[in-house]
Amino acid sequence: MSIVARRMSLIKPSPTVAVATKAKELKAQGHDVIGLGAGEPDFDTPEHIKQAAVKAMAEGKTKYAPPAGIPELREAIAAKFVRDNDLSYDIGQISVSCGGKQTIYNAMMASLNPGDEVIIPAPYWVSYPDITLIAEGKPVVVECPAPSYKMTPDQLEAAITPKTKWLILNSPGNPTGAAYTKADLAALGEVLLRHPQVYVMTDDIYEKIVYDGFVFSTIAQVVPDLYDRTLTLNGLSKAYSMTGWRVGYAAGPLDLIGAMNKIQSQSTTSTSTISQWASVTALNGDHDFIAPNNEIFKRRRDMVVDMLNKADGLACPVPEGAFYVYPSCQGMIGKTTPDGKKLETDTDVVTYLLEAEGVACVQGTAFGLSPCFRISYATSDAALEEACTRIQRACANLG
Ligand SMILES: Cc1ncc(COP(=O)(O)O)c(C=O)c1O
Incomplete structure (x- = not known):
């Protein structure tokens, strides 16, 4: 065997x-x-962020962090959500972990029962279906072809069943770079409001990498009635060139965040304390x-x-x-x-x-x-x- x-x-x-x-x-x-x-x-990685890590080490900030993340980083994340997304989260609604990838993993492990369906617009980031499968969920892949590579409200409506637990949105997206406008999100939101059992996980990790004046929006901002069933996910890897530092985070409903923190407390405990201090500087500091x-x-x-x-x-x-x-x-x-x-x-x-x-x-x-x-x-x-x-x-x- x-x-x-x-x-x-x-x-x-x-x-x-x-x-x-x-x-x-x-x-x-x-x-x-x-x-x-x-x-x-x-x-x-920008120099001032690296220097913040050096300073954290020199000051002995080298011990375990709480599973949810150091309070200073969660404060910086809460401030970022207000500043960039008009979203207000208490720091108890925020969980920090080892990259966006582990944040998604924690969310799926914390929420899926066997057979729960997760709607994943394709083309998708490669890890969404596999993380869903590890968590015993069922990926429901919806093909969204060129030129827009975006899911339409009709496609979403057709994919929802009584077993649907999550819709995953990723904008700007990997692998296409396609991004949902405010109007696109409002139209998807109308569908979701008709199906109160469906939660939305929005992976906004490429939020800051947009071109030609594109205005980024996230679904809980555009459709405030979805706030209570949205997990708004982001991370430092891409815009801050911090892939190796392993810092990602999400904000959402207290019960879900609590369950994600519990998983983290029994797996990695937390992401690196030094990376978290560097991330405080990244989020609060100069974005030039x-x-x-x-x-x-x-x-x-x-x-x-x-x-x-x-x-x-x-x-x-x-x-x-x-x-x-x-x-x-x-x-x-x-x-x-x-x-x-x-x-x-x-x-x-x-x-x-x-x-x-x-x-x-x-x-x-x-x-x-x-x-x-x-x-x-x-x-x-x-x-x-x-x-x-x-x-x-x-x-x-x-x-
Ligand atoms: C869409 C998307 N989400 C999440 C991640 C995870 O990034 P990280 O775990 O480095 O935060 C990636 C990385 O490629 C990505 O492309």
Whole structure:
């Protein structure tokens, strides 16, 4: 009999992490590979945030933290919600944990009974279905195709059943960068108000990475009647370039937050105390670095979208935020590679791009909507230009 639990057969390792690891391995073996798989900014953590961590260590703030997070950080988060989102939360309604990922994990473990349904618009961030499955829930995937990549109110209405516990919203989204406007959220909110058993988990981790004057909104702000059944989730990883510090947080109903804290108290206890002090400075401090970072991301987005749309067989919508594009590769499917392989799926397409041109992207099947692939443009302009040139060549070489 295997030592491994049956539940492990329900889930797979993160495919995006797998692509990033494979690209690094190939590079280490001397291959000329450009990795476009990683979902993290290539900017360093701002200096004043690093210095706050150094100061915390020097002051001996190196002990266990309460499972909910240090009160100073929860105060800073409460102030952030007021400042950015017009949302008022008591610090007892806030839970801090080891990244947005663990916050979602805690929320699902704390709320799902076996068979509870979780509506997940696709393309989705890879971890939503697998975390749902670990927590014995049932992912209900709703395909939301290009060009908007957003769920419509009719699609939401059709997906809701008496077993629906959660709708997960992610805006701006990974892998598409698509973002819901205030009007989009109000329309989804109208549907949700008709179904009082459904809670909303809104993953706002890319809130600050938006372009062309897009105004970010979150659903509890737009539809205040949903406040009591919304978990508003965010984190420091993306906008603050703090992926390795492992700080994410959520605010919502007291009973849910209490249950999430209980899980945390029996798993990780808390995220790093030092990271939490650095996050206090990040949230309360100077945010001037965000606009120049976004300028760089926008320049890259524009170049990548333009170059991909010039490639034969690709169609790439222009995303409102985050640092990903998600082109359709429908026009490559059915074509033949120079060494005679027929491209039948988006996995074939990304394998071809890697083998023929050394460009590592993530296949659409990982995100629940095919045939597409994801490119992260959180890498240098030069690498992106070279990667897109290679992708154009790979497309041109198909028969
Ligand atoms: C949509 C989305 N949510 C949550 C996360 C988790 O981020 P972290 O655990 O680093 O806070 C990611 C990271 O890729 C993401 O893309």
